[in-house]
Amino acid sequence: MDDQSCYCLLCAAPPSYPEESWDLRDDITAGRIRRYGWNVTGVTGGPAPDWAYSTGLWHTHRAPEICVFGVPGRTGQRIINQVGNMLRDGVTLTDGERHDDVLTGYDVVVRAVRAPWYRRFFGAGLDFCQRPAPMMQIVWPDRAGRFPWEPETDPPYRDVQPRLWMLPDDHPPDQWTRLDPTGGWPFRGALPFHQVHASPAVVAGTAPIGTVLRDEDGTWRFLEAGASAEAATGRVALRRLTKTHPDVLGVADLEPGARATRGPDGTWIR
Numbered sequence: 001m002d003d004q005s006c007y008c009l010l011c012a013a014p015p016s017y018p019e020e021s022w023d024l025r026d027d028i029t030a031g032r033i034r035r036y037g038w039n040v041t042g043v044t045g046g047p048a049p050d051w052a053y054s055t056g057l058w059h060t061h062r063a064p065e066i067c068v069f070g071v072p073g074r075t076g077q078r079i080i081n082q083v084g085n086m087l088r089d090g091v092t093l094t095d096g097e098r099h100d101d102v103l104t105g106y107d108v109v110v111r112a113v114r115a116p117w118y119r120r121f122f123g124a125g126l127d128f129c130q131r132p133a134p135m136m137q138i139v140w141p142d143r144a145g146r147f148p149w150e151p152e153t154d155p156p157y158r159d160v161q162p163r164l165w166m167l168p169d170d171h172p173p174d175q176w177t178r179l180d181p182t183g184g185w186p187f188r189g190a191l192p193f194h195q196v197h198a199s200p201a202v203v204a205g206t207a208p209i210g211t212v213l214r215d216e217d218g219t220w221r222f223l224e225a226g227a228s229a230e231a232a233t234g235r236v237a238l239r240r241l242t243k244t245h246p247d248v249l250g251v252a253d254l255e256p257g258a259r260a261t262r263g264p265d266g267t268w269i270r
Helices: 024-036 057-061 073-088 115-121 123-129 200-204 238-244 246-251
Strands: 039-043 051-055 065-069 098-103 106-112 135-139 195-198 211-214 220-223 234-237 259-262
Touching (some): 051 123, 065 073, 073 098, 073 135, 200 234, 234 238
Parallel strands (some): 065 135, 195 220
Antiparallel strands (some): 051 065, 106 135, 195 234
16 A cells, blocks of 8 residues: 555544544544554454454554454454554564464464455444555464365365455355345445434434435435535434434435435425
8 A cells, every 4th residue: 555644533533523523432442542552343243253353553553454254252352462463563464474473373364355345344444544444354274274265174164254355246155245234224335333424403313304415425414404515514423313313214325416305295305
């Protein structure tokens, strides 16, 4: 990655989302990055095996973020912290190389993650970083030391870890390609924890939403009736907005560049 800039909330929080208004998730992530250098997010209890990933290694050390799949949450956290400590101490990671200092008695292989997977598995971190940072997957072997791409590997083991170094269309169909982490979330291009623009009264829930705008770049803006786009000075997580204003689910499929306004009978006019 040639651009060594960092665009995370700690470096480039937008004026419409100052630190004093950060939601709890972003506030905790920022606090851990400030204290430890990075945060570890664990995703557990879903239909697929657990996974974990870092946020902040790029901010603190200009080192790639780390992810690991198919191990229990606490184990994933330990692996990421181990690799994070290595990066802090000056170790560099190269796509395809082996390391014998991550797991006791076994090598791991480091693979570069392809960008189209980011939204699927690392949405909270990507939301905090605001732009993708390099990401490396730590791939671990079975008990015989064999990796998922080796033909003699036990078949059940091959599906435990996704092959994020492949493009999604090239990935063998399995539980990872079928996984929908958002549980059927209807909004296009925005996950539940993404921050969206809204007028302060809409954020507070003191005024109903009268206009929904979706900019050409996909940005969502939610306004009370009669307000201009410039009035969307607040930020709110989209899931929280839908809980306060459940009727906006009716325009979740709004295309970029489109607008919806509420008619006299309460229906949406696109």
